[in-house]
Amino acid sequence: MDVIRLLDTNLLSVIMFTPLAGAILLMFIPGRLANAHRWIANLFGFAGFLVSLPLIGSFRLGTPGFQFREEYDWIPSIGAKYSLGIDGLSFVLVLLTTALGAIAILSSWNAIQTRVKEFYILLLLLQTGMLGVFMSLDFFLFYVFWEVMLVPMYFLIGVWGSDRRLYAAIKFFLYTLVGSVVMLLAILRIYFGYMSEHAGVYTFNIQALLESTKTFDPSLQQWLFWGLFFAFAIKVPMFPFHTWLPDAHTEAPTAGSVILAGVLLKMGTYGFLRFSVPMLPEATRHYAWLMMVVSVIAIIYGALVCMMQKDMKRLIAYSSVSHMGFCTLGIFALTPMGLEGSILQQLNHGISTGALFLIVGVLYERRHTRLISEFGGLSTPMPNYATIYLIITLSSLGMPLLNGFIGEFLILRGTFEVTGFSGGHPANGKYFAAWAVAGIVLGAAYLLWLYQRVMFGRITNPANEKLPDLNVREFACLVPLVLAALWIGIYPAPVLQYLEEPANAIVQRVNPEYFSARAARVPAAGIVPALPDSGAGEHSDLPPAAPAR
């Protein structure tokens, strides 16, 4: 089979296994050739990004269901298959993963000096694991990737981390593991539920299970909701399951933090969007208000806790808690705008927070400390750094014309419209939006304060006097993220068009009356209500006999 055809028929597999191929190659190169490892890892990281680009051209917008399907038997005795496919939601996250992965690999060139070989192997393995999570259409396969990805991350933190790395690594590992074990139970219950309903036909196919779980009785749905909830909530992380995050972030090497914040956290929100919400519509409606409450708490709580942090990385970690609160708020608003905003904000968070960790990494590489009090006045020796850092700060605090604003606006606007009547859950979105807006105010406060303490004023610490400005490699890492932030802020339509179909489909599943409810009072000026034209809700083709492509 020649390469072109492989790209045509098995594009997702190619994307997923490119990093793995790199990792395998690295295994055969002697560890003392550190630079060879660096070059090859970067090559494969970049190649992984390049092979994901054809997705943009061939993705058929507005098509319901999954595309680029691949399906092969894997463990026939239990019905598990190697089944891949993406929709608009996973499309966005896959591209984010490949792009951030390449950047994270590039950013480690100087930062990693010990066990270079093992570092890159693990980083590349991690990349494959994450891509697998976003591409799997088989619940079993999903679970395998979900777990597989833990291991490299554990070692990345535990081996290349800073002082308390072992504590952080074990905490991360155990915490996540606890969640996933509970999830496994839920998955098995769903699996057996399907089996008993379909007279012994067993499958882990997500679309098939989706149709089955919808009819589960409410109390079972609620149990299953909680079963899935812990795994995803810990990953996001939602309040109060967030405390592994500051430790893991702070101790991880820069590349680890970038991947952790940029991609790993999205696996939680992805889980909600792919499984919890569409599979268990009844339970989702039932608990949406609670999820919204927890999200708003995370937004405000995270922002407030940011203010008293002394360590830059910890501060940014807590800001992630706050920002991911927006993402979960948008999900459980269960409105198309909230969902689109939420998915966009996941992308935005990957860009902005990923960049923030790179920015801290730049300082850490130069000074080997992350304490805010060690810095101050860095604008003078590092003007380019100051500019990029400022743009990213602004993007993170939701300045219009940068990416964060669009996401936050859509989430809040989507939350605002939630009423007791739409969606059938008792939440009044206006209050949630009003509280969440407070998070935006606080966001400006802690981010600008951080910026001021690090960048403004006179240099008080002589160690900072001659810090070199950004080098070419650091520019290469940061500039793409800055450009992406500007692009999404100024012209988000190209991204949003991918999100329209999945968002509407989810609302259609969870809240079907949303699209059918009609007006009480129509303003005289005549606003014409229009139905979304995409085929929302046709997510339901039963397990297809053959790969769609």
Next chain:
Amino acid sequence: MDSRYFLEHIGWIPLFPLASAALMLLFGRRLPKAAVSVACVGSVFVSFLYATGAVIQLSARPAEDRVFQKILFEWIPAIPYHGAGFGLSQFSADWGMLLDPLSSVMILVVTGVGFLIHLYSVGYMAHEGGYYRFFGYLNLFMFSMLTLVLGNNLLLLFVGWEGVGLCSYLLIGFFFLKKSASDAGKKAFVVNRVGDAGFLLGIFLASTVLGTIRFTDHGLEGVSKFAGMIDVLRSGAFHSGEAVLTAMAILFFIGATGKSAQIPLYTWLPDAMEGPTPVSALIHAATMVTAGVYMVTRMNALYQLAPDAMLTVAVIGGLTAFYAATMGLVQNDIKRVLAYSTISQLGYMFLALGVGAFTAGIFHLMTHAFFKALLFLGSGSVIHALSGEQDMQKMGALWSKIPTTARTFLVASLAIAGIPPLAGFFSKDEILWRTFTREESSIYKVLYVVALVTAGMTAFYIFRLVFLTFFGKSRVEHDVEHHIHESTHWMCLPLRILAVLSIVGGMIGISHFSLFEFWLEPVVAPVHAAAGAAEVGWTMGEAGMMLISVFVAVGGIWLAYYIYLEREGLADQLAARWKGLYELVFHKYYMDEVYDSLFVNRTVDLATALGDFDRGVVDGLGVDGSASATRMTSRLSMWWDRWIVDGLVNLSGTIVRFASYPVRVLQTGLVQSYALVILFGILLLLVVYLGVPAVGYLRALLHWA
């Protein structure tokens, strides 16, 4: 050039400054100063030309047709949502430009005054570091401000709104080596964000209730039904006084109090004077801070339907005007006097809007832009002449030393004091008159008195400033005195132009003969006949009012003259006599301290407490707690395992061990002891087997014997 060229290219007006801003911020460091100046001032000038062209082409149209809209691209594509009361709809936001009489006034003021201030800055900033950065930010500001006033929907207005806030932050903190400067920038940004939160909620509410965020569909080609926000509000679909409209109007006004420094969110503006003086002139006097006034006027159809909100606006405006003026009376920093003056004048504008005199509010906005920009630039010129001195107690007798500055400054002072026929007189008088003639409530009469007293205080504090700075004895420090010099020609030119504008700018708005009112009429037309105050003709009453205003203004000036020139030292005596009051006002009513202790420090406390909570309870008790609980359980089970489960096994072993003890003692495994035992055994056997017969044998032997 056809009659639509400038209209069709309206999108370029903000782009010129944006392009040069991008150039400065990316490559400015490598450009020579001359190139920076030409690019940045030139781009604003071109913007001004395009704005003028567009306004001329718009004014050539018949009055009812003076709305031009151009949608550049779709910014946020349509997303379905549920509106309150009309079911499913689509939300979308365009990147579109709207030119109507209101935005015409705004773009002319912004680009015109903006250009003059840019010109002035070339000289003012010539010797400062970061020249390119300054102009880059300033151009970025122009882009944001023009987006704000030209945006055809609320969200785009908000983009500009946040953009000007950002530039304000950057420019206040321009001298970032000074902590006070970066503190002031941060304060401005965060306080504004509080207002913005309200504004944002207002946008949400408006879009769910009105079904769109576009202001109007007038001027759009191919639109048959008008369904913009203002079109909906004017269509009669809503009744006056509906709670949802009042809420919306109040939320927007919260946004306005932030940006336009009204009670309770005014505290950032005096601190903003940390920025370079041209910034104070452009952003914190002439343009950005008037954004709130513009926004409320833009939404006037809404406010007309929300009488309670209108009253709130009027009361807040009147109170702010008065309150800020009192603080202006006693400040010694020349720029801070002007800052309080700005807050106070903005209060006048909101008073105007609140009483329904939208035209008067915008009129005052325009004249204020002229004379307040002039005052700030003049004060900058003074500060420049005195090598950076801002304390009026170290000024005096500068009238002949910096003549152009002094004379233009005097013109601006007369204008703000309300001396006819200068610009400020007409606009302020219009506001007073419209306040007085509102009949609905006696509150308006009170507001009139408040505004009148404020007018007197305005005249007083501005002439206090004039007398302390330009007249009397010189209190300039000795080594500064030698360097006193008039500003360069290029800095004086804007002063002269603004002085001319301050003189004639009011003429176009003279009540009842007003071109200005006629021009803005379509934008601020009453929503329903009852809402607009019945137009009263020119009466003796109004003439009498004018006389009273003039009298009050002259009185204020005389009082300043009497206290600060005629009877020197009187001011200190007065301050000493009413020490408590003086201290209170001088320390800005301790409002910064009150806000700090009420909000800022409490937030920090809360943050600290939550941080401890997070470390101690959520992480400590929750996570580490369950970890140590797990470890304790495992230790317990280890103990159980060791002592109970294994213990039983061991016990049985022990029993066997004890039972086997005797056996074990013998069973030593040592060959020697075994040999010994064997030896003894043998001996025993020998004794038994041999001994017994032997004894018997002996006994028999003895017996025989």
